[in-house]
Amino acid sequence: MTFDxxxxxxxxxxxxxxxxxxxxxxFVPGTNKMAARYLAAFAxxxxxxxxxxxxxxxxxxxxxxxIQMQLRWTWIENVAFLGKDGVSLHLGxxxxxATLVLLNGIVAFxxxxxxxxxxxxxxxxxxxxxMLVTGVYGTFFSLDLFFWFFFYELAVVxxxxxxxIWGSTRKEYxxxxxxxxxxxxxxxxxxxxxxxIHEAGLGTFDLPTLWAAGRDGTLDPTFxxxxxxxxxxxxxxxxxxxxxHTWSPDGHMSAPTxxxxxxxxxxxxxxxxxxxxxxxxxxxxxxxxxxxxxxxxGVTGAVYGATAALTQRDFKLISGYSSVSHMGYxxxxxxxxxxxGVTGAVLQMFSHGVMTALVFLMIGALYDQAHTRDLKxxxxxxxxxxxxxxxxxxxxxxxxxxxxxxxxxxxxxIFVGTFRTYPLAGALAIFAAALTATYMLxxxxxxxxGPLNPRWASLKxxxxxxxxxxxxxxxxxxxxxLYWAPFTERIxxxxxxxxxxxx
Amino acid sequence: MRDYxxxxxxxxxAGSAAGIIAAELFWPNIRKDLLAxxxxxxxxxxxxxxxxxxxxxxxNFQGLIQTDNFTAFxxxxxxxxxxxxxxxxxxxxxxxTKVAAEYYGLLLLSGCAMVFMASARELITAYxxxxxxxxxxxxxxxxxxxDNLSSEASLKYILLGAFASAFFLYGMSxxxxxxxxxxxxxxxTGLGARGADTNQAVVVGFMLILAGVGFKVSAVPxxxxxxxxxxxxxxxxxxxxxxxxxAAGFALILRLFTSAxxxxxxxWRWAVAIIAAVTMTLGNLVAIQQTSLKRLIAYSSIGQxxxxxxxxxxxxxxxxxxxxxxxxxxxxxxxxxxxxxxxxFAALTAYYNRTGKDTIxxxxxxxxxxxxxxxxxxxxxxxxxxxxxxAGFSTKLFMFQASVNGDLLWLVGLAVLNSFISxxxxxxxxxxxxxxxxxxxxxxxxxxPVLWVTSAALMLGVVFIGSYPSPAFHAAERATETLYExxxxxxxxxx
Numbered sequence: 001m002t003f004d005x006x007x008x009x010x011x012x013x014x015x016x017x018x019x020x021x022x023x024x025x026x027f028v029p030g031t032n033k034m035a036a037r038y039l040a041a042f043a044x045x046x047x048x049x050x051x052x053x054x055x056x057x058x059x060x061x062x063x064x065x066x067i068q069m070q071l072r073w074t075w076i077e078n079v080a081f082l083g084k085d086g087v088s089l090h091l092g093x094x095x096x097x098a099t100l101v102l103l104n105g106i107v108a109f110x111x112x113x114x115x116x117x118x119x120x121x122x123x124x125x126x127x128x129x130x131m132l133v134t135g136v137y138g139t140f141f142s143l144d145l146f147f148w149f150f151f152y153e154l155a156v157v158x159x160x161x162x163x164x165i166w167g168s169t170r171k172e173y174x175x176x177x178x179x180x181x182x183x184x185x186x187x188x189x190x191x192x193x194x195x196x197i198h199e200a201g202l203g204t205f206d207l208p209t210l211w212a213a214g215r216d217g218t219l220d221p222t223f224x225x226x227x228x229x230x231x232x233x234x235x236x237x238x239x240x241x242x243x244x245h246t247w248s249p250d251g252h253m254s255a256p257t258x259x260x261x262x263x264x265x266x267x268x269x270x271x272x273x274x275x276x277x278x279x280x281x282x283x284x285x286x287x288x289x290x291x292x293x294x295x296x297x298g299v300t301g302a303v304y305g306a307t308a309a310l311t312q313r314d315f316k317l318i319s320g321y322s323s324v325s326h327m328g329y330x331x332x333x334x335x336x337x338x339x340x341g342v343t344g345a346v347l348q349m350f351s352h353g354v355m356t357a358l359v360f361l362m363i364g365a366l367y368d369q370a371h372t373r374d375l376k377x378x379x380x381x382x383x384x385x386x387x388x389x390x391x392x393x394x395x396x397x398x399x400x401x402x403x404x405x406x407x408x409x410x411x412x413x414i415f416v417g418t419f420r421t422y423p424l425a426g427a428l429a430i431f432a433a434a435l436t437a438t439y440m441l442x443x444x445x446x447x448x449x450g451p452l453n454p455r456w457a458s459l460k461x462x463x464x465x466x467x468x469x470x471x472x473x474x475x476x477x478x479x480x481x482l483y484w485a486p487f488t489e490r491i492x493x494x495x496x497x498x499x500x501x502x503x
Numbered sequence: 504m505r506d507y508x509x510x511x512x513x514x515x516x517a518g519s520a521a522g523i524i525a526a527e528l529f530w531p532n533i534r535k536d537l538l539a540x541x542x543x544x545x546x547x548x549x550x551x552x553x554x555x556x557x558x559x560x561x562x563n564f565q566g567l568i569q570t571d572n573f574t575a576f577x578x579x580x581x582x583x584x585x586x587x588x589x590x591x592x593x594x595x596x597x598x599x600t601k602v603a604a605e606y607y608g609l610l611l612l613s614g615c616a617m618v619f620m621a622s623a624r625e626l627i628t629a630y631x632x633x634x635x636x637x638x639x640x641x642x643x644x645x646x647x648x649x650d651n652l653s654s655e656a657s658l659k660y661i662l663l664g665a666f667a668s669a670f671f672l673y674g675m676s677x678x679x680x681x682x683x684x685x686x687x688x689x690x691x692t693g694l695g696a697r698g699a700d701t702n703q704a705v706v707v708g709f710m711l712i713l714a715g716v717g718f719k720v721s722a723v724p725x726x727x728x729x730x731x732x733x734x735x736x737x738x739x740x741x742x743x744x745x746x747x748x749x750a751a752g753f754a755l756i757l758r759l760f761t762s763a764x765x766x767x768x769x770x771w772r773w774a775v776a777i778i779a780a781v782t783m784t785l786g787n788l789v790a791i792q793q794t795s796l797k798r799l800i801a802y803s804s805i806g807q808x809x810x811x812x813x814x815x816x817x818x819x820x821x822x823x824x825x826x827x828x829x830x831x832x833x834x835x836x837x838x839x840x841x842x843x844x845x846x847x848f849a850a851l852t853a854y855y856n857r858t859g860k861d862t863i864x865x866x867x868x869x870x871x872x873x874x875x876x877x878x879x880x881x882x883x884x885x886x887x888x889x890x891x892x893x894a895g896f897s898t899k900l901f902m903f904q905a906s907v908n909g910d911l912l913w914l915v916g917l918a919v920l921n922s923f924i925s926x927x928x929x930x931x932x933x934x935x936x937x938x939x940x941x942x943x944x945x946x947x948x949x950x951x952p953v954l955w956v957t958s959a960a961l962m963l964g965v966v967f968i969g970s971y972p973s974p975a976f977h978a979a980e981r982a983t984e985t986l987y988e989x990x991x992x993x994x995x996x997x998x
Contacts, residue, residue: 079977124870194903198904
């Protein structure tokens, strides 16, 4: 194992924390639920602290390159077609992944706290939950294509059981649809990987080497144009790329609260992250050629998701479609291929991550008591659950893009980038933002105000843990809305170095 | 040169087989599970003895049999499979038969047959070892003679197997007619020097040989016996069929196709590619509709064979380097596949011994009644589907990567799509285990310690190969490095 640069061990420790928690949980007796909960919360806190450390320790403009805290552990080399460094556990963070690692730390910690009250097969839940978190961390850290894909798939594996066992509405259908669509997307990535490694002929899965190959033409431009769609569509399924988004509303509707949070909050970002890592960074010529198409699909997703959310009555379906809409913005930001747009896309990944996690947390807090999620059943909740209403309102307004909250920062960057390259798309995106405001305000008016249904008079306010994890997420939303420089400078440090991304 | 010391490991195995049969003859009341443990010990001794032959590349018996690392690899794999299958059989067979010694003797003999299939460098030797394996398996499949399904399976297997042998023999004679030799390296020379007017005979010969070995590994369209034989056979023998028999088939194919037939690859590679495509697609599509777990595994293993045949097609399309890399990854994948399959059957046998159920629905609520078995079954099924942490992910990834070339990307793409389809029916099994509550009255139960340890060890193996494949990968490379170096230098024939 070699550390290319100091502090690689922090990255390794962050990756190993959920993994160790998972293996330790195997040996906790299933009847001892408290032990499992404490262990999970403890691991969540450590991950949270380490993620903050990674984000703050990332030096903008410092270090020898934009990739810092590297670690390389030779895994397989000099065998068959693999040469030196054939497959290595190459970990590290750049500006983009540093931001997303922070996101994962926040959301995963909030997720462990909110799952405290889960009482059915608690231990099994946390084992699978940490498997999911390991997969997400691993994908953000990996600088080796083999391990990147390894962790990417690992994040998908536990979802079937997480949703199938602990889910709610139509859980079997939602779980199966989600798993099959995501793994179907992976199949395309798999084919893309085979073609790329064969075409590069370097005998290595190392991503920085492959990025260099994409830049200097070792990966032929024609080849890039042919295989770029494999990566973008394959990863796009996870990023809810229209028209492959259909798993998202169904999956979110069925999933338990913590899984919805991590899933909408972080996992969907893996898809967009994959488009950056394998698409834009590895195949600049392909990206240049296909970006108009991605822009059209992104805008369609943004408008379609907002329109669909307007017609839904189930809280989770509204948020599911709203996620499709917001991920549409992310794809638009990527498709601009200019610094401000791509930076905005990553900002939006972070912003949407925390605010969607918050939304699902609030929905979960209500559903656990009310056992229904139909808008029409509610009314006047501001009278019985004022704190819940305030929390939800902040989440909703961040979705709408209210200045001072994270949504505004991100969407502003994306819209500026889009207007520079595709003005029409920019106009449509603002239309979608207006639709977002409409469905959010409609929901507020129906649920928060109006006459109180006596059925809900006995609803209790949120528990302490729910307030704590909600508060954590709100703090992130507000922090990014008011002081975004730490985020933008880190992201831009990497984005400006990506070939094909113009000023 | 007649060097009889080359076969000491097989003397041990075959001698123990005779000894075990004799033991029951003299002490008819001997505990039947004791016989199983003796067999496992004998196989262990056989494996240890074969360790002494590692690295020896010159061992050659009259040009008929080559004991190089490739042989050693299959010796170890065969010994390992026999150990596990013997352990699986201990309780299963004790509960069902009064006479068990022949069963265990035949397990060891099948192992020897596999070694000779892997080491043969001459067609008649290869054929005889193939027959030896087949005859052992015919008996083993029908071993529960009071069980109608078992007898039917055996009969079907014998009838179709006889046809396949005849095909193989016919193909051999055609190739012999053209090349005037049955030795692999002389066949290579003969095929390189043959005139263009022999094309038809050569193609027919190749196709017949392909049919013979295709039957052994149950490739479509020679797969008809497999589901019935898998379903009827005693459960440990189903494991034996889907591991040892397939591994032996691929050992023979690799040795034969990389040395003798690669010269005329143009004449057969298209057929292998088509067979691979049809095998994986049919296997996976039909598996979706199965309700019996054994039949599901039968079809899923047919799908797996399709993936492995991609490598054989790649050998036909590539040069020696591609061929060597592809063979290496095939051995890697075979190792992962064998370990995963054995883990799956260890868990299923433990479950069957306890409940007597072997349908998919029968696994209902397993995660409540026996969570450990549910985890083992999950690990092996996810390994088949190629999900990370488990063997199948890494081995399949490297196998397909080594097989990719300009002409075969479509086949690799199809293989990836197929492994995506396969996830669906594996999830259907998972659904029964995890999403449903057990039937009324079923409570948590314990399984026998032997099977617990066996399945735990195998599951660790699945995870180990999946997350750190380097040792297995290097072993596989050592095993294949002699494949292309025997005999005259091979140059592709220009048609």
